Amino acid sequence: MSFINKKLKIYAVAVLGSGIFMACAQTKTATAAKTSTEKSTSGKVVPTNLKWSERMMLSEMQRFPEAWMLDFSKSPKWTYPSAIVLDGAEQLYIKTGKKEYYEYISGFGEKLIKEDGTILTYDLDKYNIDMLNSGNVLLYLYEKEKKEKYLKALQTLRLQIDGQPRTNEGSFWHKKIYPYQVWLDGLYMGMPFYTHYTKDFIKGADATKAYDDIVMQFDSVQKNLLDKKTGLLYHAWDESKEQAWADKQTGLSPNFWGRAMGWYGMAMVDVLDYLPENHPGRARIISYIKSYSDAIIKYQDKKSGLWYQVLDKPLANGNYEEATASAMFVYTMIKSVNKGYLPKSYKAAAKKGYDGIIKNLITVDENGVVNLNKCCAVAGLGGKPYRDGSYEYYVNEEIRSNDGKGTGPFILASLEFEK
Template sequence: MMKAINHILKISLLSLVTAFAVSCDVKEKKETTDKEVTTKDTAVPTDLKWSERMMLSEIHRFPEASKLDFVDVPRWSYTNGLVLTATERVYKKYPKEVYYNYIYEYADTMVTKDGTIRTYDLDKQNLDMLKSGDVLLYLYNKTKEERFLTALHTLRSQIDTQPRTSDGGFWHKKRYTNQMWLDGLYMAEPFYAQYTKQFSKGEEATKAFDEIVLQFDLIQQHTLDPTTNLLYHGWDESKEQQWANKETGTSPNFWSRAMGWYGMAMVDVLDFLPEDHPGRERIIEYLNQYAEAITKVQDSKTGVWYQVLDKGAGNGNYLEATGSCMFTYTFTKGVKKGYLPEKYLDVAKKAYDGILENFITVEENGVVNLNKCCAVAGLGGNPYRDGTFEYYVNEKIRANDPKGTGPFVMASLALDK
């Protein structure tokens, strides 16, 4: 009788152990499944550094790099070149194929087999269109595809025919007659300098580097405000534009992103300007003067900058993301390259913390957003943009403008955040 009872107890105990084991296994499988679902639903991993998180977020938002900047059809434009320059730098540090493919597919889409650049119109003489030439310089060095070289030569030819002011300054576009804009220094000069370093020799190279430095000399001469050392957005040599000061030809305000473009132009062009070129030290002096002026108008509470730099208290003015990212990148690179004193790295770090606090949000799927970006601003055109304070603060504000996300990635890389 006792043997029978013991046998029954053993069977019961074995059944309980087996049931518990199965239960645990089911629970473990469920947890694993939940984890897999969570990972699958995460578009951007949150354990990466901010540079990769934003870069992957851009790829998530714009799977085709040719449609960056919220457009429906592929186009050749400066915003593509800006973001893909950032992508190139991410790829250099984190060599994942997703980054290289993103760069290559843009050029593959936009450059035909015979080297024609789709949607690019040389006759418009638009400096903005040179910025994506940086992408081709990078890809030609890696692939040696002849079509990329042909396209590069086409872009370089634009500089030879670019309309100029009487003292040699590039017009921003053919339709913006007699005008230099701060934006144009970033769009044209790093490309021009890198192309020259790579392809030009002797007297041809010397002449090109002299002309590049001249653009910085002229923009300083014509747009610098001697009181604040800030630079006005644009200058009209003819003084005929409605926005132009009738005595100086300058536009009336200091726009954050315009000065952001200019700062990035200085630190990037120095990568390619020969060490012994006499204009190199001048550009570094301009950069130091610039850094001091920009620091003076940094918002002391948040560490970032206003849309109209010197009028933080103005009605409707706001803390703006794209210019703030550009300044942060400029200061960080300037210090790390030895162009700026160490104190400006503290300025950059404060600004970066302010960007994270005031502009960055993260969605449930890990996608990173950069908010409070001025969508676009310019001078003249139709409808007419008069460069007033009211004009700048009332332009459209949006999230994830590539003119902000690109510099945010580059600043994040430079600071290794």
């Protein structure tokens, strides 16, 4: 290589190096500018002068910089808790117009849906009703962006509804691996998506048939899972009565788990957003919300305003005031009052619960980041190792902070109170 060529090569490397240095310096400056903007209003990462809805949403975005990370996911996977928090982000974007909320939602769709419409980690053949819930995010993104990949993914999820196994009277099994089992959780996981999809894409007699099917899911749950004495609903029902957790006479699981009831309440109020005003089933679902609310108010702690992990055994050893159920009950009632499904008198119980969450379950870090504590991480029935639905089982499941199944409903409840 000639002396001149060597000099040119050294010069090129130097220029390239300085370019990389400049780019890095600009990136750092941009990041620093963003951080200083974030902190400018109150000197905090999450400004304390915002409403609770935004404070919790920004805290979630701080903890989980990408939406697929919500609920402590280590790698992108198609799961349900993200969708609840992103429902809050969607409403905050509408309310504030702040682009970071939309970008957070949009990033979830970009990461989880491949260009051909394939959903990352999703397996249709499992017929797991939990997997329908994040379809709500795609309904929103498709409405906004009209990307073909979102439409294809939505059509795949809708195919699951067509093939989902059912009980003899037509209730969806919770999963293919849980034959003949109806869980309260499943109403929230499947029905708002089913109703919203029907409203957006199905017309005429097919839509009527779908709406009738959706209402029937609630009618069936009221018939088979309701305890007439307390007004509460059991976590699950096994039509075959074969499960070790199932009562041999009734097929019911043995306890009233707080979050299962929470899922059911949110399912009812969210389905009504999309069920036609003139559908005869609306009045029935509204009547179910009323009897449901009357029942949970009876089991609300008089002092704290909160609800327990196992609803009807507040004094039993190991029971505790649980955040996710409390947030879900508050959301269900305050949204029902705002929408006119419940009389205004029910706002008092909702407000007592909401204030109880803030006083007893919320902590704020020095940098302004908000935490929701005492969330039950997970609970179910059957499976391996076997979950027997006993009182001891529910109170010994993992408890953690900032679970999306609590933070999401807290954001949604906050938005309803802020209206």
